[in-house]
Amino acid sequence: MADLAIHPDVAEALSIAQKNESSENLIKFIQKVSEKKERSCSEFVLDFAVKLISEGSDILKLENFKVLEEAFLAAIECKALDWANAFLIKINDHIPKSPKSIRYLAMFQEASGNPEEAKNLYRECIKADPEDTAAYRRLAAYLRDSDLVDEAIQTLNKALEMDMSDTQIWFELSDIYLAHMNYKQAAYCFEEILVQKPTNYLYNLKYGEILYSIGGGENLILARKYFSKAIALNDKSTGSTNNSVKAIWSLLETCKKLESMGRKYKDEVNEELIEMCKEKLTKAYSKESKFDIEELK
Structure with missing residues (x-):
């Protein structure tokens, strides 16, 4: 399954390319990576670029310049310097x-x-x-x-x-x-990031973690909101709890900390979220696990 941080369009193109490694599908995937400025797929990009070259594809030509650029960037990211140098030489040929x-x-x-x-x-x-x-x-x-x-x-x-x-x-x-x-x-900084990418699971999770680190009742309530949103985004995207365990634990810890801060921060929402977290964690961990979710009471 593609990482939750990957743009959905890139994840879809990757899935198609993995199922059918035709030159057209591999090129479309790399083009989608370029279009969405996705930087978390370098290994796939480099692997597909090398396959395309070995199969005689014309990705080194000017009409496929975006693919060539992505191949170079992926090679740099993967520390494949021989390939990076080969791609760089062709880039310099096109735009000296x-x-x-x-x-x-x-x-x-x-x-x-x-x-x-x-x-x-x-x-x-x-x-x-x-x-x-x-x-x-x-x-x-x-x-x-x-x-x-x-x-x-x-x-x-x-x-x-x-x-x-x-x-x-x-x-x-x-x-x-x-x-x-x-x-x-x-x-x-993360407030600005979320203006651009409000539905990114990891960014919502990270912002919640930062707010938790700052502390204080109001920031914890806001952290609770963003951890909850991260969980909801994951559920909508994958339908599985397993990928959002970190967000669930973070939400549970935030709710319990709010509970400990006195009556002002004890509310029905907090109680409901604690129960939801316990239910999701129970589903996420196997029955054979020695960990007892009920110990969190």
Whole structure:
């Protein structure tokens, strides 16, 4: 089953490609990954791209440039540098010395263990195209890895000035804040992410976790809402409880914490959610399990 984080259209295309590995289906899947900017399918993309090439497909030609790009990005993600280099050579043949080809070269240098060269190339990209948000993201990642956290945050904020709707930038910014336990700033980032992707299970779950970490009655009530939404999204998407066990446990813990905070936060909704969580967890765990859900009372 496809990961819940994968866009539904990408998951559908992947399912079709896995059932029938025709060149048409493999290309359509990679094109859908490109269209939806899906970054969690790199192994599939690279595997399918290699199959297409071995079968004599023309994915290296200009008319399939989007497929070629995705193949390169997947190879970088999978650390398949020989393939990444082969794809990069073809990209440079099609768009020599363009900001995009320079950015891809920077990514290759970074993956090859040449961070200083990569940093200089990212700066060159931004100078050539000040609206290249992808170059800002990559530069920020380099700065963060170099412990230049403030500069990384500034770089991502500059990228957001170009495109406030870029969820990847917001996610990377939130990741920096979370690493430094700045939960309120991370929560703000996830509020922006959820404006763009309100039906993403993992984003709802993560936002709930951040609110729980901030603490306080009002934030816990809000966390309860987002954990509940994550569970509902999973149930609607898969019809199975097993994929949302983390959200169920998180919701149960949140409800029990609210209960412990006094009469103000004890309500019927809380009691109903606790019972629902116990029912779902009982279904999720096998009868042979030694764990007793009733011990949570």
